[in-house]
Amino acid sequence: xxxxxxxxxxxxYLLVYKHRDVHGAYEEVxxxxxxxxxxxxxxxxxxCCGMGRxxxxxxxxxxxxxxxxxxxxxxxEARELDTDHRVxxxxxDMRRLPPNARFDAVVNxxxxxxxxxxxxxxxxxxxxxxxxxxxxxxxxxxxxNTAHVKKHxxxxxxxxxxxxxIEEFRRIQDGFVQKEIRxxxxxxxTEPRIYKESVKLYSREQLSEMxxxxxxxxxxxxxxxxxxxxxxQTSPRMIFVGHRPAx
Numbered sequence: 225x226x227x228x229x230x231x232x233x234x235x236x237y238l239l240v241y242k243h244r245d246v247h248g249a250y251e252e253v254x255x256x257x258x259x260x261x262x263x264x265x266x267x268x269x270x271x272c273c274g275m276g277r278x279x280x281x282x283x284x285x286x287x288x289x290x291x292x293x294x295x296x297x298x299x300x301e302a303r304e305l306d307t308d309h310r311v312x313x314x315x316x317d318m319r320r321l322p323p324n325a326r327f328d329a330v331v332n333x334x335x336x337x338x339x340x341x342x343x344x345x346x347x348x349x350x351x352x353x354x355x356x357x358x359x360x361x362x363x364x365x366x367x368x369n370t371a372h373v374k375k376h377x378x379x380x381x382x383x384x385x386x387x388x389x390i391e392e393f394r395r396i397q398d399g400f401v402q403k404e405i406r407x408x409x410x411x412x413x414t415e416p417r418i419y420k421e422s423v424k425l426y427s428r429e430q431l432s433e434m435x436x437x438x439x440x441x442x443x444x445x446x447x448x449x450x451x452x453x454x455x456x457q458t459s460p461r462m463i464f465v466g467h468r469p470a471x
């Protein structure tokens with residue numbers, strides 16, 4: 225059976241998430257650079273890079289950037305945006321990265337984690353991050369804050385864009401935040417195109433333990449790109465900043 229993430233990151237994803245702007249990516253990258261303390265021309269992996277907004281912003285900041293994603297559609301979009309060929313783009317599963325690749329930093333942004341039903345599969349991602357990081361190399365995992373999601377989840381929303389009706393249903397069930405997206409051509413008598421999203425929810429303590437199990441050390445946890453400190457009850461995100469200990 226096809227996993228949800230193998231279907232959902234296609235052409236319609238570009239429509240549903242077109243509001244994610246390039247300017248915001250540059251502001252977030254500026255904050256990331258301060259957290260990661262990277263040296264000039266450091267080699268950075270953007271793991272699950274999507275359409276490449278942050279990869280390109282990192283490249284513009286002077287770093288040598290590699291973007292990895294499972295979606296050929298999003299990678300093609302990234303290549304089209306990368307008119308100067310500043311970034312190396314690769315198709316790969318986040319659990320199985322090139323064995324000989326090495327980076328000074330790995331970033332995994334905007335809840336590109338928790339996609340699998342089993343914790344052991346999530347751990348494979350963290351072990352893959354560890355293995356491609358040079359000793360002393362730094363990482364960021366930007367994840368949703370479970371308590372905030374539970375308080376602020378919008379069960380249903382509808383909007384129209386580019387002649388399409390986009391309807392989204394959200395719920396929390398069995399430890400996952402789940403979304404169903406239905407997209408219908410307003411002018412045509414056709415059935416809606418339906419996509420699923422499912423992300424496993426973790427507390428700060430649970431994710432910290434998983435990182436420790438992968439021999440990745442947490443140095444800081446931020447509550448957002450404009451929040452220095454994480455607060456379980458009020459922060460919208462959990463942004464883990466850490467490093468691979470020196471061998």
